Amino acid sequence: DLAITGFPKGFLWGGAVAANQVEGGWNVGGKGLSTADMAIHKKNLKREEYEKHYKITDEQIADAIAATDASAYPKRRGIDFYHRFREDIALFAEMNFKVLRVSIAWTRIFPTGVEEQPNEEGLRFYDELFDALRSNGIEPLVTLSHYEMPIYLVNNFAGWNGRKTVDCFEKFAVTVLERYKDKVKYWLTFNEIDSIIRHPFTTGGIVPDRFSKDEIETVIYQALHHQFVASALAVKHCRRLCPEAKIGCMLTRLLTYPESCAPEDILLAYRENQLNYFFSDVQIRGRYPRHMTRRFAEKGIHIDMLPGDEEILQQHTVDFLSFSYYMSLVTSVNADKMDKVGGNIAGGVKNPYLKTTEWDWQIDPVGLRIALNDMYDRYQIPLFVVENGMGAVDQIDDDHQVNDDYRIAFFQSHLKEMKEAVKDGVELMGYTSWAPIDLISASTSEMNKRYGFIYVDQDNDGNGTLVRYRKKSFYWYQDVIATNGETL
Numbered sequence: 001d002l003a004i005t006g007f008p009k010g011f012l013w014g015g016a017v018a019a020n021q022v023e024g025g026w027n028v029g030g031k032g033l034s035t036a037d038m039a040i041h042k043k044n045l046k047r048e049e050y051e052k053h054y055k056i057t058d059e060q061i062a063d064a065i066a067a068t069d070a071s072a073y074p075k076r077r078g079i080d081f082y083h084r085f086r087e088d089i090a091l092f093a094e095m096n097f098k099v100l101r102v103s104i105a106w107t108r109i110f111p112t113g114v115e116e117q118p119n120e121e122g123l124r125f126y127d128e129l130f131d132a133l134r135s136n137g138i139e140p141l142v143t144l145s146h147y148e149m150p151i152y153l154v155n156n157f158a159g160w161n162g163r164k165t166v167d168c169f170e171k172f173a174v175t176v177l178e179r180y181k182d183k184v185k186y187w188l189t190f191n192e193i194d195s196i197i198r199h200p201f202t203t204g205g206i207v208p209d210r211f212s213k214d215e216i217e218t219v220i221y222q223a224l225h226h227q228f229v230a231s232a233l234a235v236k237h238c239r240r241l242c243p244e245a246k247i248g249c250m251l252t253r254l255l256t257y258p259e260s261c262a263p264e265d266i267l268l269a270y271r272e273n274q275l276n277y278f279f280s281d282v283q284i285r286g287r288y289p290r291h292m293t294r295r296f297a298e299k300g301i302h303i304d305m306l307p308g309d310e311e312i313l314q315q316h317t318v319d320f321l322s323f324s325y326y327m328s329l330v331t332s333v334n335a336d337k338m339d340k341v342g343g344n345i346a347g348g349v350k351n352p353y354l355k356t357t358e359w360d361w362q363i364d365p366v367g368l369r370i371a372l373n374d375m376y377d378r379y380q381i382p383l384f385v386v387e388n389g390m391g392a393v394d395q396i397d398d399d400h401q402v403n404d405d406y407r408i409a410f411f412q413s414h415l416k417e418m419k420e421a422v423k424d425g426v427e428l429m430g431y432t433s434w435a436p437i438d439l440i441s442a443s444t445s446e447m448n449k450r451y452g453f454i455y456v457d458q459d460n461d462g463n464g465t466l467v468r469y470r471k472k473s474f475y476w477y478q479d480v481i482a483t484n485g486e487t488l
C-alpha cells in the first residue's frame with residue numbers, strides 16, 4: 001500500500017522568528033544600526049495608512065540615527081530575546097520543537113556592512129544561540145536576510161539598488177556559513193524576497209523619495225536583481241562550505257482566486273499568481289521567466305545585469321522552496337466596484353466565503369492545501385512552510401491564563417489541510433508557525449498584534465515585565481508535535 005497517511009518521520013515541527021522582531025539589544029555587543037532600527041510604532045494607525053507606514057524619508061532616517069534610545073523604535077527592544085533566549089528555547093523544547101527558524105542580524109556581524117573583519121562578539125552571540133538550540137534537540141533554520149540591512153549601506157550605496165551591497169552581503173554570507181557550518185543544516189537566503197515590490201525600504205533599503213515616480217519601479221527591480229544574484233552567491237558558497245546543508249529560497253505565497261468564472265477574471269488571477277511565482281522561478285529554475293520580458297517592456301523597466309549574472313543565477317539554484325502563507329486574495333476586472341479587504345501585506349476584493357482576522361487578513365486553510373499542491377506541481381522540489389499564523393489581541397486574566405481558542409482553531413484548520421496536502425503527495429520538510437512567541441509586528445511595530453503560543457508581558461509602548469506565560473495554544477501545539485500531527 002503506497003498511500004501516504006500522514007506526516008513523515010522526522011518532520012520538522014517548530015516556530016519562526018526574525019532577529020529584528022525579537023532580539024532587542026540594538027546597541028549592545030558592537031551591533032550597528034539597521035533599517036529595522038528606524039521603524040516607528042504609529043499609534044491608532046488606520047488600515048488605509050499602512051502603506052504610508054512603510055514609507056520612510058531621509059529626515060526620519062536622520063532622526064532615528066540621532067535617537068539614543070529605543071522608546072520610539074520598538075524593534076530596538078524586541079522582546080529581549082538577546083538576553084532571554086535560553087529561557088525561550090527551554091519553552092520551545094517543552095513544546096517538543098524540532099526546529100526553530102531564526103535570522104542573523106547582519107549588523108551584529110558587520111555593523112556598517114563594509115568592515116573588513118567581522119565583529120567577534122556578534123558571531124559569539126549566534127554561536128551561543130545555535131549551541132543552546134542544538135543542546136535542546138532543536139535544529140536551527142537560519143535566514144540570512146530578514147527585513148534588515150545596515151543603514152550605512154542605505155546611506156552610502158543606495159541599499160540593494162547599489163551593486164556594492166552584493167559584495168558586502170557575499171562577505172557576510174561567507175563569514176556566517178563558514179563560522180556555523182557545523183551547527184546549521186538548514187539555511188534560507190532572503191525572507192519574502194518578493195516583498196521588495198510592496199515595501200521597498202524594509203526589504204531593500206530603498207528610500208522612495210530619493211527617486212522620481214518614473215524611475216522607482218526600475219530601482220526596485222534593479223535592487224531585486226541584486227538580491228537574486230546575492231541569493232545565488234549564498235547558495236554557491238553554502239555548497240562549497242557546508243556540503244551537507246540544504247539551502248532554500250523564501251516566498252510570500254499570495255494565492256489569488258478569480259472573483260468569477262469569466263475568462264477575463266481567470267486570466268487576471270492567473271497573471272497575479274504567475275507574478276507571485278516569478279520570484280521563486282528565478283531562484284529555482286535559474287532564469288527570469290519569459291512573461292516578465294513583456295511586463296518589463298510595458299512598464300519601461302530596464303535592468304542592468306553584469307556579464308556573468310545570468311550564469312550565476314543559472315548555476316546556483318536552491319534545494320527547496322520555503323514560503324509564508326497567511327491568507328488568500330481575490331481579484332476581478334471589476335474590482336473597482338467591489339467590496340475590498342485591506343490587509344496591510346496585500347489587499348483585494350473581499351471573499352464572501354472567508355472570515356478575516358482582526359487585521360483584515362482573510363483566513364483560508366483550504367488555500368494552504370491548494371498552494372502546496374500547486375507549488376509542488378510546478379517545481380517538484382521539497383517545500384517548507386516557514387510562516388503561518390494569525391495576529392490577534394489576546395486577553396490575559398489575573399491568573400495569567402490566555403484562552404486563545406481562536407488561535408487553536410486557526411492552526412488546527414490549517415494543519416489539517418497541510419496534512420491533506422502531504423497525503424496528496426506533496427514533499428514537505430516541515431512547518432514553522434509564525435510566531436511561537438509574541439513579538440514586535442513587522443509591518444506596524446505593534447506588540448499587541450500577538451501571534452505566539454507564549455504570551456510576553458509587554459505593551460505597545462514597551463511597558464511590562466517581559467515575563468513569558470504559556471497560553472492555552474501552547475499545550476495544544478505541544479500535543480500536535482508529540483503525536484506528529486496524528487490527532488489533527
Ligand code: BG6
Binds near residue numbers: 434440
Ligand atoms: C511576514 C514576515 O511578512 O509576515 C514577518 O516575514 C512578519 O516578519 C509576518 O512578522 C507577519 O506580519 P506582521 O506585520 O503581522 O508582523
